[in-house]
Amino acid sequence: MHYADYKTILSAQNGFNLYRGCTHGCIYCDSRSECYQMDHDFEDIEVKRNAVSILDAQLKKKRTPCMVGTGAMSDPYIPLEEELNVTRQCLELIANYGFGLTIQSKSARILRDLDLFKEINKKTKCVVQLTVTTFNDDLSRILEPNVSTTSERLDVFDALREERIPTVAWLSPILPFINDTEENLRLILKRLFRANVRGIICFGFGVTMRDGNREYFFNQLEANFPGLKEKYIKTYGNLYNCISPYSAQLEDIFIRECRKQGVMCTPVETFSYLRKFEKKSNQQLSFYGLD
Numbered sequence: 001m002h003y004a005d006y007k008t009i010l011s012a013q014n015g016f017n018l019y020r021g022c023t024h025g026c027i028y029c030d031s032r033s034e035c036y037q038m039d040h041d042f043e044d045i046e047v048k049r050n051a052v053s054i055l056d057a058q059l060k061k062k063r064t065p066c067m068v069g070t071g072a073m074s075d076p077y078i079p080l081e082e083e084l085n086v087t088r089q090c091l092e093l094i095a096n097y098g099f100g101l102t103i104q105s106k107s108a109r110i111l112r113d114l115d116l117f118k119e120i121n122k123k124t125k126c127v128v129q130l131t132v133t134t135f136n137d138d139l140s141r142i143l144e145p146n147v148s149t150t151s152e153r154l155d156v157f158d159a160l161r162e163e164r165i166p167t168v169a170w171l172s173p174i175l176p177f178i179n180d181t182e183e184n185l186r187l188i189l190k191r192l193f194r195a196n197v198r199g200i201i202c203f204g205f206g207v208t209m210r211d212g213n214r215e216y217f218f219n220q221l222e223a224n225f226p227g228l229k230e231k232y233i234k235t236y237g238n239l240y241n242c243i244s245p246y247s248a249q250l251e252d253i254f255i256r257e258c259r260k261q262g263v264m265c266t267p268v269e270t271f272s273y274l275r276k277f278e279k280k281s282n283q284q285l286s287f288y289g290l291d
């Protein structure tokens with residue numbers, strides 16, 4: 001771990017990342033691609049020095065509250081967070097200043113901050129997002145080795161449903177020849193519907209590969225799935241978009257089942273929901289039992 005100085009934290013779209021790099025070890029991770037020009041090892045986490053005071057100043061400057069988001073490029077609940085509490089301190093600011101929050105993770109550690117999610121959601125909107133790629137815990141231990149298993153993440157969804165915190169799932173990536181089966185999709189959907197997720201973000205049934213993440217992914221395939229690296233090379237070469245041969249069929253099931261359940265299933269509708277700042281009226285608070 002090392003510290004680095006930054007002048008700003010919030011992006012133009014009101015997103016922020018407190019850490020640079022990640023130790024969760026997902027074999028398909030796009031954030032380790034060369035295009036992000038990380039000048040340190042991906043696992044040597046860069047902590048943004050004074051992140052909390054910079055965010056404090058940037059939020060204070062905003063004239064009207066809006067949704068702010070974290071978790072896009074690095075998980076805000078890496079093990080280091082237990083020691084540093086940077087994510088928690090930033091959530092406290094967001095709660096105090098009356099901003100809305102969207103937060104994304106793969107770790108059950110996220111429940112540590114349930115009190116703050118409830119506080120934010122009482123006044124505005126707090127949406128928690130977790131990624132689920134495979135229903136099979138043994139496979140999730142290979143695909144995402146250093147973070148909560150799928151069943152632990154699904155338990156997090158249940159806990160959030162109990163607390164009336166809205167949730168969105170990321171069904172991404174779907175790795176050709178690994179988790180691109182109808183059985184996997186149906187089991188995940190059934191469980192997510194039971195957890196009452198508002199939306200499921202899926203960018204198509206495949207995975208993207210760029211310089212940097214491709215090499216890492218291929219090394220992991222060699223270590224865990226004998227023969228699969230060669231199959232990927234033969235099928236996709238250096239393509240960016242590696243689409244599952246079952247993509248059309250899976251997409252069809254996905255859209256049909258989500259529509260049946262009234263769950264948002266296009267990135268456009270789900271992102272527009274995530275971006276929309278909502279102030280709860282007293283009437284809503286009483287309806288949701290939050291007053």
Ligand code: SF4
Pocket residue numbers: 021022023024025026028029030031032073074075106
């Ligand atoms: S949690 Fe996200 S950033 Fe971390 S290794 Fe996995 S895909 Fe990469």
